[in-house]
Amino acid sequence: MELKGIHHVSALTANAKDNYSFYTEILGMRLVKKTVNQDDTSVYHLFYADEVGNPGTDLTFFEIPRAGTTYPGIGSISATSLRVKDDKALDYWKQRFTEYKVDHDEISTVNNRRIISFRDPEGQRLKLVSDETNNGVKGGTPWKKGPVPVEHAVIGLGPSHLTVKEPGPTIKVLTEVLSFTETDRYPSSISGQEDILVFSTGEGGTGAEVHLETRTDLPRERPGRGSVHHVAFRVEDELELQEWKKRLQAARLPNSGLVERYYFKSLYFREPNGILFELATDGPGFTTDEDPEHLGESLALPPYFEQDRERIEAKLKPLHTKRG
Numbered sequence: 251m252e253l254k255g256i257h258h259v260s261a262l263t264a265n266a267k268d269n270y271s272f273y274t275e276i277l278g279m280r281l282v283k284k285t286v287n288q289d290d291t292s293v294y295h296l297f298y299a300d301e302v303g304n305p306g307t308d309l310t311f312f313e314i315p316r317a318g319t320t321y322p323g324i325g326s327i328s329a330t331s332l333r334v335k336d337d338k339a340l341d342y343w344k345q346r347f348t349e350y351k352v353d354h355d356e357i358s359t360v361n362n363r364r365i366i367s368f369r370d371p372e373g374q375r376l377k378l379v380s381d382e383t384n385n386g387v388k389g390g391t392p393w394k395k396g397p398v399p400v401e402h403a404v405i406g407l408g409p410s411h412l413t414v415k416e417p418g419p420t421i422k423v424l425t426e427v428l429s430f431t432e433t434d435r436y437p438s439s440i441s442g443q444e445d446i447l448v449f450s451t452g453e454g455g456t457g458a459e460v461h462l463e464t465r466t467d468l469p470r471e472r473p474g475r476g477s478v479h480h481v482a483f484r485v486e487d488e489l490e491l492q493e494w495k496k497r498l499q500a501a502r503l504p505n506s507g508l509v510e511r512y513y514f515k516s517l518y519f520r521e522p523n524g525i526l527f528e529l530a531t532d533g534p535g536f537t538t539d540e541d542p543e544h545l546g547e548s549l550a551l552p553p554y555f556e557q558d559r560e561r562i563e564a565k566l567k568p569l570h571t572k573r574g
Contacts, residue, residue, distance in 0.1 A: 252429055252452055255453070256458065256459075261311050262473065265313070269370075296313070305484050305535075309330065321472040325414060330374070335405060347366075353368060364382065379408040386453045390405050410460050431451070486531070487533070491515055
């Protein structure tokens with residue numbers, strides 16, 4: 251068995267309205283699903299992605315209105331990458347970030363790829379990474395009706411950046427359980443720290459990497475608004491997900507068992523440093539219950555919540571996402 255790459259990344263926001271504005275109007279990603287947190291239906295779960303929400307393109311947010319400040323540290327998914335087509339796109343984004351007063355760094359080269367680091371209004375740690383030299387997992391399909399020219403648009407998720415104090419146990423899970431391979435390393439920007447390790451799965455490339463950073467100078471992260479909740483990896487189908495469950499059990503890693511999310515099926519577990527991993531099936535996808543032309547415009551509820559729609563909608567603040 252081999253994971254196919256990054257499936258999605260889920261983070262926290264304290265304000266769904268402002269979050270929607272930033273990720274659609276400034277980053278130009280498409281809201282492909284406006285639904286609720288299935289573990290707490292009183293709050294939104296928003297999915298931003300490519301044209302139709304292809305696996306490997308979804309950046310999602312749970313709205314936690316009372317979420318406090320994030321204090322960065324170890325035991326965390328400390329940065330999320332978003333892919334763009336080429337180096338030229340980064341020049342466009344640098345100008346766009348300046349125009350919209352987005353907090354950003356200069357364009358730089360990290361691990362032989364051009365990147366630009368930036369933060370959303372809640373401090374979410376993000377990077378745009380160029381696919382100029384990518385030979386691995388292909389990106390998604392840009393949103394043609396978005397505010398960003400398609401040649402510069404976000405086309406999917408890039409490497410997830412993990413930060414830990416003791417890398418050994420995390421490396422063991424990545425390589426011996428999840429079948430990632432260490433493919434590269436590059437120097438840390440922090441003096442006195444070890445090299446950052448690169449692990450790849452499936453076809454490899456920007457859409458199938460985890461970067462593992464060791465930090466001995468930080469406390470454990472205190473998550474809040476702008477922090478990442480979990481990273482999910484791609485599994486072909488439910489049959490394969492069942493086999494992954496058996497593998498986790500054999501490795502004595504406690505897990506959630508298979509969880510029905512309607513748009514995909516999931517399996518959750520924590521690696522020894524406390525970072526939450528999810529394995530998620532590629533299908534059935536976000537067009538299961540909505541016309542592709544109108545994804546994300548209405549509140550979508552899985553069938554098992556539909557009987558409670560009136561009660562659920564009454565607890566949610568209105569979020570107007572209808573386009574056109």
